[in-house]
Amino acid sequence: MTLSLVVLLPFLGAVAAPLFAQAGRTAIAIASSVPALIALMALFPHWKRLADGGVLVQTFEWMPSIGLSLSFRLDGLSLLFALLILVIGLLIILYARYYLKPHENVGKFYAMLLCFKGAMLGIVLSSNLLLMLVFWELTSLTSFLLISFWNHKKDARRGARMALAVTGGGGLALLAGILLIGRIVGSYELDDVLAAADLIQAHALYPFALTLVLLGAFTKSAQFPFHFWLPHAMQAPTPVSAYLHSATMVKAGIFLMARLYPALAGTEQWFYMVSFTGMATLLIGAYVALFKHDLKGLLAHSTVSHLGLITLLFGMGTKLAAVAALFHVINHATFKASLFMAAGIIDHETGTRDMRRINGLWQFMPHTATLAMVAAASMAGVPLLNGFLSKEMFFAESLALNLPGLWAYVPPLVATLAGIFAVAYSARFIHDVFFNGKPKDLPVYPPHEPPRYMKIPVEILVFACVMVGMFPAISIGPLLNIAASATLAGNVPDYQLAVMHGFNLPLLMSFLAFFGGLLMYSQRQRFFDFHARFKEIDEKAIFEKVALKMEDLAATFTHMLESGSLQRYALLFVLSAIAVAWGPISELGVFVGANGLSPIDVPTATGALVLMLCAVGTAAMHRTRFYALILLSVVGLLVALAFARFSAPDLAMTQLSVEVVTIVLLMMALYYMPSWTPIEASWSRRIRDIAIALVAGAGMTLITLAMLTQPFDSISSYFLEHSKKGGGGTNVVNVILVDFRGFDTLGEITVLAIAALGIYTLLKNVQLTPPPGDGHGHPWTRDAYPVMLRQIARPMLPLALMVSLYIFLRGHNLPGGGFIAGLITAVALLLQYIASGMQWTQARVSIRYHNVIGLGLLFAVVAGAGSYAFGFPFLTSTFGYITWPVVGKFEVASALIFDLGVYLTVIGATLLALVSLGNLSPHSAITHLKGGE
Amino acid sequence: MELAFALTIGTLTASGVYLLLRARTFPVIVGLTLLSYGVNLFLFSTGRLVTGGQPILGSTDNYSDPLPQALVLTAIVIGFAMTAFVVVLALRKQADHHDDHVDGRESSARLRLEDEEEDGR
């Protein structure tokens, strides 16, 4: 409970803090410190147990299926880091209270700071690797927001994005690494993982797991070559830099290495990867730091260098090195945090961070200067300060490291060289800022000491540096000890924390570093000149350039594929269909199946030929659109005949009526379109399309032929058997439509209804200008409604209604049914529209077609739902026979009501579509005719 | 018989596919119609070809398979609805862009507009 509370509190605080934003900066600062205070109090009682090498683990189930549990662990290592996070966090809160300006969004700042703190605590306290990863990425996100706090600044945005890209990306690598470890160990619980060192290191996947985990650690801890994000993160407000880049975020990677040290360390791979990365980082950071004119830039690169140092120590793999690493974690956190704060104060008071302008601040802010100089001395590794101690241990370890042959000299040399640079840039920090003549045109002049309370955090930290530096054993000893024992799984080497270990090689190296550093700084101009020869590489610019280039490439590539060309998409679709189907088709052993071919009669053959001819003709003549339309209707007619020829009267009728309405629709559309299609495709393009079309056609031919000549039996015998006794109809097709598969029909008429509604919406207030005359330039005839046509149209209506009724009523037993009947009625009305015009006909049609559609659907649904009342499922039909005098015996079937729904829907939908189209035409028809109108 | 039928379906498919790949709405729609004719015939023929076997009880002694017929009927109706809709959509294209090109002339212009971006993100 305690631990989850410790992690949870900051998040709660993040929610609560902004509420105090109105009450002023002090109020919110106090509110924000509450979680940390509670957390410290909560952790304190466990000190005893940890001191005895105990561990506190608390676990709650979360997602067992993926091995993710809310389990937290408090041991020496996590305690050490938790304390750093909490204590320095408190100081930062206090510092930020004075650093931030009243008008700034303090609420947001503290909220995000607390979120970040919670995430960090999560990392160090979680006992489940997946859970740790959750918090890990959470720190990436929150730091992204913190770094970009001043998001109106371009550099802040870029720095933040770069940090997110690197650390977030590293997190993804870490994810993979953790998953691999999980696979190897079979659990993500830290206890299991730490216990399975041998298993892991023996496993074939170990190199991958190690590399991925280290990628995570290195990116987070700004190790070479991923170090570049850190200096650019300096765009953050200084409290953020002081927190993230001294004590917390960048230490997460270090923590991870420490945490998994027992499980992963001790192998060749570990040694080379970690130590060499650390070495490189150590040197590069130290070297670059010297040449930075930006205060925070200098500190940032020194941070990189110190992180490299710690990494190198972990890489060495010796127990003492690990202890030294942990020790330096503490020391670096203290002096670097104070230095950042000091830099912030200077920035705050002078308005700039450029050391070429900032000079001689000693006169203006001696108090701050003293603090900063002490901290800087500690950074340089001056004796009696904590930095000195861990650096001594570092030198000692670099010597203890016995590499084969000349390699043995490399670590000590590197260490010394880095030490020299460290002294040099520390010296610069001290001399160039506080002395070195008079300030040059400071934005704020003269600078003053900052507010009293702004210095308190610095004082506390500097005090810590001194205390640790002078009385290491009593001040930090115990904590370091339990932390080390936790890291080294219990067996801590014997080491003594003393100010002096007598005159020995490490001490000599320190002296070399010290005086070498001073010398170097005194000769700095040469080095500056030397450095100036190489042009500064701006990683941010490169990063941005790369990002932009990538975007542009991606955009070009995308536009190349997603070209917005329907022809391309259709082609891809057709090709895909062919591609998948062609393999199986080629597997067809014989094209003609077991049943063989049956003889063909002359009329059928003729029909087939004409059909093919007209189909090809339609494709060939598609440029002259009207002609294509005529050929298309021939095809339609022949398809209907084919249905009739092969025993499908219902299909023949449906096809016929649908085809005519379709042609009319196409003509009505063609009226507003060009009558001719221009030639656009090149010959090669057309030949390509023809080839594809032929392949598709050939495929269909082969499939059909094979299928038609194969014997088969289907479930249809059931329909034939039950159509009459179960469905009460002898037209099996109709019974299937209204009964066996009535649900299909319901969907089908719904489609029809929706299409009509859609068409209606599409054509609502659409403006189309019709051509003044036909394609040949003849103006349209004046006579819109020829008298003969009008006269013949009149009797057609009642006659057609009667026929459609007839077709409708017999549908259940003989060819026909609601759909065909509906189309006949619709066509009869269509004839009225054609013969006498929109206005005339609309004036005589008293119903809205919308309502007809609705009514139709309603009938169908009601007919289907009626069966609920009798406990039968939806669409269960019933029928009976009635005998009346004169009339005789006749059938009444509920399916007929359903079919009536179909009938009405078809009428409504068809006419709504046609009338919506008709409405487009300007009613310019000259109605010059006598009588009638 | 089967061969003629298969060839017919193949021809309809080929013609339809060719028109489907054209650049103007009208041919494309015609192509889709041809394609649907071919598909309907195919689906219908999955019950195999029977002469004089209309599935009206009592009308014959070898009934053809009624199920594909019912399916095709549904398919025809749905195809009708879809064709009607796409025809109208083509009209909208004509109305909105004053041409009947399936991609519209301005598509390239739009891309350019998207591309124009002011200095460094």
Added chain:
Amino acid sequence: MITTLPVLAWALHITIGMVTLAALLNVYRLIKGPDAPDRVLALDTLYINAIALIILLGITLETRLYMESALLIAVMGFVGTVALAKYLKRGSVIE
């Protein structure tokens, strides 16, 4: 074909042949044109021939189940022709 005398069978075959030939001639005109009205006229005639063929099919199969198909062809053929002609001379079919 359950006809007692061959004459009916022959007549039926010959008629079917003649109508088929007629249909082919219509298709010829439909393709040849030269003008749109010729094509529409040919199509209209083709529809009427289709009716004949359907009827003859009915006789061949001894079923009247295709009668309504024939009726429908008549109706739809007429409306189709009217619409096509209207398009040719007025452009807008419904106005």
Added chain:
Amino acid sequence: MNHWLTAPILIPLLGGIIQIFIGYAPISLRRTLALSTTVLLLVSTIGLLALASDGSYRVYTFGNWAPPFGIVLILDRLSALMLLMTAILAFFCHLFAVHKTDESSRQFHALFLFQLLGLNIAFLTGDLFNLFVAFEVLLIASYGLLMQGTGTKRTIPSLHYVVLNLAGSAVFLISVGMLYSVTGTLNMADLAVKVPQVSAEDLPLVKAGGLMLLVVFGLKAAILPLCFWLPKAYGAATAPVAALFAVMTKVGFYAIVRVFTLIFGADAGPLAHLGLDWLFPLALATLAMGVVGAIGSRSLRTLITWQVIISIGTLLAAVGLGTQEGTSAALFYLLNTTWIVAGLFLVVDLIAGQRGAAADKIVTAPPMYNRTLLSVLFMLGAVASVGLPPLSGFFAKLLILQAATPGPQLAWLWGGLIIGSFFTLIAYSRAGSIVFWRTVEGHVSQPERLTLPLTVAAGGLVGMAVVIVLLAGPISAYVDATAEQLFNTSEYLAILQAQVVVGGL
């Protein structure tokens, strides 16, 4: 015979019919009725989920005809999950739509409800041809919805969408025909019984039919190379429609999962695991394409549309593993991605409404009126989409990564997903930081203020990222059970023994 199975079909159907009748009634009435229909639907689907979670199959035999002769609805865990997911999505989209979108036409609500009708039929039906009908219903409705709104920018994308889907329907019918021409049945369970017994000479027909089905479903699901119609179409649709369409590609996904585990699953004899060898690589390619598109996108809308494609790639890659774990993981991811992407569409619309001419373009613009709220919503959505902790996307991705079994597939899947996430992260951070942070002085003349319904709708969907995390345990338990049920096809086949009602009452 549990009549509740028809609720998700009859509720939107009747609601839609009512909308047809009252097309000219005052909009307030239409809104109230339409929205309450959706709420009713949501309630019913919750009930069905409760029903299905006992792990048994429920059969509904339309017309009281026993399978395989009549059409059946099958309620199992998967269908119930899809129904509920869709209903929740629909509710928020509808809530968003009643703000303004539905004023564009009197038929909006009818189309919206019919869209849901089609989706629900697709999820429930146990009949292959009826699945086709369902597809057509939801497609035709989607055509109508896609064209909602003023302006001409939708016409061309809609045309492409419609034409391609018409071609798709044609191929669908051909495939159904091929399967029927050999097996002589349409009921999916019956097909699953018949397919393994197909004779050698018929095998190619069934195989071709099955693979062409895969192409059709692939077109709906928008897998490479059939995904290019999607970005412009979704990009052009009005926000609530685009958001609702987040589920459209998932129908394709559902169809693939259903058909290719049941009919062409492990027990399909010579046709076992048909198409899997196509699916996995294509899915990864789709994922890559989506990522590239996301990186290259110049507007938030486009970014989200490519996110849709990334999601599909991820989903099908997981399914393409062909393992129960993979499918289970995919289902978990499905919930996450559907809701989040939809939510992002809505959020982006709100953003665009407050940036004047810049709209949703990833360029500098005056600051937004509700910048903080919108940025939080966008960030939630982005984090969930990228799959970073602590939101649902992370756990979904985690499940998928864990589902891979050692071997080349694992390498490809992990590489694809992780690298993909990395670049998506970059794309989102770039877009977000430019849109929210790189502002210029000045203000938009009249920004569209947020109303409560709008905020609730957008926030609700994005907020699902948190809800899923809180319910991660139960949800993953449910999807595990679902995958198990899916892969144990023999139980599904038992529905063929379903009894019809005798005597009634």
Added chain:
Amino acid sequence: MLSRLGFPQPFLSLNLFLVWQVLNDGVSGASVVMGLILAWLLPRLTSNFWPERPALVKGWLLPMYILRVLWDIVVASVAVARLVLSPRKPRPVFISYPLSLEHPLAITMLASTISLTPGTVSADVSDDNRILLIHALDAEDEQEVIDTIRQRYEKPLQEIFQ
């Protein structure tokens, strides 16, 4: 009288009744009942599509007329057949036929008759319904054609309508 029974257009109703019988392949109890219902119902449903009533005065003369036309059709077809099958070229002519009929229905009937009978097709009716444009397939003398039509068809039609 019939109209008082609810048959505003007895002629139409009669035809509808007959058509229903024909559709049902002959007379049965059911077909008669249904036929009566429809003969009553449909004209009412569609009445407003009939603005102008067909003014049949001597309706009983109509069958005679129809029979005559039927016979002429046979003749006409034979004539066409001879022309079509013979190698000689036709001598087509456009004839403007001055109408004396006025009722549109009557004019339509005349025009239809002309189209169905020997070598003539009515190509157009003038806007004022006064002149009929006839295309004769093969005629030496326009006047002869005009007179034949006047005598054989227009006169009887004038008797039937007025």
Added chain:
Amino acid sequence: MQPVYQYFIAALLLIGGFFSLVGAIGLARLPDFFTRLHGPTKATTLGVGAIMLGSVAYFTVRSPGINIAEILITVFLFLTAPVSANILAKAAMHIGVDRTPETRGKPWDQ
């Protein structure tokens, strides 16, 4: 059935076939549109009519009861053929299709 019936029906069918063919030939070989118009409107219509009668006779004899539904189709054709011819002619005159040089008189302009 009675031979006389069969000869009767056969005759009807053959006549029908013949006239259909004649109409088609006319359509195929007559010189201009207006002359072609005559074939279908008369011969073809008549041809179909004859075949219809044949069918009526055939079924009336073969199966119980009378089967006269075809009559309806025939009547319909006779009613509509002239109208089709009329509007087609109007369309042709509108477009101004070529006429054989032998033609006397002029069509109206539309």
